Amino acid sequence: MSWTWEYVFGAEEAARTAPPAFLTEIERKADELVRAAEAQYLHGPAHDRDDPKGDDIVVPGGMFSYQIVVRSERVFVVQITYLGY
Template identity: 70%
Template sequence: MSWKWEYAFGAEETARTAPSGFLAEVESKAEELVRAAEALHIHGRAYDGTDPSGGNIIVPGGMFTYQVVVRSERIYVVQITYLGF
């Protein structure tokens, strides 16, 4: 299995209605998070610790909240907030 990101919970529903330019920014940052997690947690499936804290990332137009789940090798985008700026 390799690291990937995906929408979780209500973020998937929000992604259906958000502008494509904003979603492109969210997806670009999510890909960066995947590359960073992959480099930091080389043996993700064998990881035996607690998952790191997620966080908030500001992108043009709004922000999103993410969570890292190392043993699943996933970055979950759990909330998207489109503000239109």
């Protein structure tokens, strides 16, 4: 298995209508989260503790919420909020 990220829940639907520049910023930050999680949790499937608490990240144009699931080696983008600034 290899670390990656994906949209889930309503974020996937919201991403279909969000501006491309905003989505590019989300994807850039999600890639950074994947690299950080991969470095911190080297043996993801063998992880035997609780997953870390999710958080929100502000990007130009809005924000997004994410959750890391270590055993699945995934960063899930669970919500995106486009504010248009």
